[in-house]
Amino acid sequence: MKLQNKNIVITGAADGIGYALANRINQESPNSLSLIDINESVVSVANSLHADSYTVDVSDENAFQEVLNQIIDKNKSIDLFCSNAGIQQFGTLETSTDDWQKNWDVNVMSHIHASKVLIPHMQEQKSGYLLLTVSAAGLLNMPGALAYATTKHAAMGLAENLAIMYGNDGIKVSTLCPQLVDTNMVRSAKELPENHPLLKDGVLSADAVADEAVKGINEEKFLILPHKNVAKYIQGKAFDYDAWIEAVRKLVP
Numbered sequence: 001m002k003l004q005n006k007n008i009v010i011t012g013a014a015d016g017i018g019y020a021l022a023n024r025i026n027q028e029s030p031n032s033l034s035l036i037d038i039n040e041s042v043v044s045v046a047n048s049l050h051a052d053s054y055t056v057d058v059s060d061e062n063a064f065q066e067v068l069n070q071i072i073d074k075n076k077s078i079d080l081f082c083s084n085a086g087i088q089q090f091g092t093l094e095t096s097t098d099d100w101q102k103n104w105d106v107n108v109m110s111h112i113h114a115s116k117v118l119i120p121h122m123q124e125q126k127s128g129y130l131l132l133t134v135s136a137a138g139l140l141n142m143p144g145a146l147a148y149a150t151t152k153h154a155a156m157g158l159a160e161n162l163a164i165m166y167g168n169d170g171i172k173v174s175t176l177c178p179q180l181v182d183t184n185m186v187r188s189a190k191e192l193p194e195n196h197p198l199l200k201d202g203v204l205s206a207d208a209v210a211d212e213a214v215k216g217i218n219e220e221k222f223l224i225l226p227h228k229n230v231a232k233y234i235q236g237k238a239f240d241y242d243a244w245i246e247a248v249r250k251l252v253p
């Protein structure tokens with residue numbers, strides 16, 4: 001899908017990958033750009049791009065859906081929805097039930113809250129595009145980040161199901177699955193020391209990831225892999241699951 005003249009919404013747009021997506025997509029001359037974040041700094045980000053801003057928590061079903069309906073009322077359409085907001089939590093079995101719920105609500109349920117408004121809207125307009133920022137952790141797991149990796153796998157399953165169920169209605173789905181990206185999420189993670197195995201494939205800039213995302217949407221690719229090795233790792237996993245688990249076990253710090 002080409003982005004020119006399209007009505008586009010991005011969540012988690014105040015910082016990191018969402019901010020880079022907003023900048024990159026703005027260069028494609030969309031008809032409207034609406035930026036959503038829980039952080040009020042989204043207002044100044046949007047102002048700098050002549051975009052609209054909405055401060056809301058995407059895990060708050062009613063408030064989030066109200067914002068999406070407001071955006072549809074204002075622009076008459078949402079053509080591309082970038083469901084990008086996410087949180088990362090390190091830890092294993094000590095992760096509390098409350099923290100599991102937070103990860104579940106932001107990393108999975110937010111996509112569902114949005115889909116409940118957007119799928120019927122896109123079915124009515126007979127077209128639409130959802131980009132879910134998942135993670136390579138949703139394909140290849142992530143040692144030491146149990147809640148993050150588990151909820152990202154759920155997000156991946158959700159994206160596949162939406163693509164399967166609604167493709168015949170003209171609705172496209174892409175998943176953006178990078179490994180490490182140079183954002184606050186990674187910079188603030190004490191759990192990633194300099195020699196962490198995940199650093200092996202490099203840390204991409206958020207701008208490079210946004211570029212790959214736009215390319216993937218232009219080509220209507222379901223799986224967008226900014227780190228090229230990830231495709232090879234998925235093949236290895238599918239080829240021999242037991243050997244793959246053994247290999248990942250060796251990476252446990």
Ligand SMILES: NC(=O)c1ccc[n+]([C@@H]2O[C@H](COP(=O)([O-])OP(=O)(O)OC[C@H]3O[C@@H](n4cnc5c(N)ncnc54)[C@H](O)[C@@H]3O)[C@@H](O)[C@H]2O)c1
Pocket residue numbers: 011012013014015016017018036037038039056057058059084085086087088106133134135136177178179180181182183184185186
């Ligand atoms: N940085 C990485 O290495 C990396 C790798 C793979 C996937 N991702 C995914 O990319 C997405 C963006 O991450 P990032 O690295 O840019 O992180 P970030 O922390 O730099 O930015 C995330 C943005 O989302 C917003 N946000 C968080 N919770 C929210 C909520 N409940 N409601 C609304 N907004 C909320 C934050 O305020 C922030 O502006 C996430 O889904 C993350 O899981 C990141």
